[in-house]
Amino acid sequence: MLLSIILATVLVSLISLTGILIIFKKKNKHSFLKALISIAAGALLTVALLDLLPEAIEESSFDVHIIFKTVLISIVFFFLLERVFHWHHCHCEEHGKPNLQNKRNLAMVNLIGDGIHNFVDGALIASAFLLDFNAGMVVTLAVILHEIPQEITDFGVLLYAGLSKTKAILYNLLTASIAVLGALAFYYFGQSVENLLPLAIAFAAGNFIYLATADLIPELHHEENPQKILSHSVWLVVGVLFMYFVGQILPHGH
Secondary structure: OHHHHHHHHHHHHHHHHHHHHHHOOOOOHHHHHHHHHHHHHHHHHHHHHHHHHHHHHHOOOOOHHHHHHHHHHHHHHHHHHHHHHHHHHHHHHOOOOOOHHHHHHHHHHHHHHHHHHHHHHHHHHHHHHHHOHHHHHHHHHHHHHHHHHHHHHHHHHHHHOOOOHHHHHHHHHHHHOHHHHHHHHHHHHHHHHHHHHHHHHHHHHHHHHHHHHHHHHHHHOOOOOHHHHHHHHHHHHHHHHHHHHHHHHOOOOO
């Protein structure tokens, strides 16, 4: 089980880096990124609502209200966390075009935020594997789908902050590897509170719901071209159906 968790988190880190390399070979990078965002939004919602939450409820000795309260706490937590980093980001740019020091601050804040996010992703993957192997596979796939557009965006921020492509890729890879630390931390300390595992899964569901509804879907609403709106909608449905059928192929054992 530990080997599966480590391999899954390493895979997430490497595929995220691959996404950065792929997009630079695309002629229409913006459309490609929006398609990825659409797929990720649909996938995250599907995994959260049809996979993680049912698992958390079925495997839990807690009342169902506790499970949903944990989801709510998770959503509020990630909202507040994102507000903190957004506040720092705004202060870096509040005087117009950032100077060199502000650009360095922007890069640092972005890397810290990305590192925390990847640590959480690693913990989510570990918690899912500890609940059920197939659940771990499904969650790993969902994390990959949302990490690719996220890492591409972070890569763009680092370039904007003045880093070379080589340094930006290296820093992205280093922060992505923090997912392994998150997975190991949860594996060794999470097992000591195994009865709380369903709450960790519910917290993961809240994280996925927040990412999809607060970060990814709003990004799609900025589009005004009717043809692209239709395309993004189709890709979102593809993300939903893809994860739904993956869940059917990998039924969870109880």
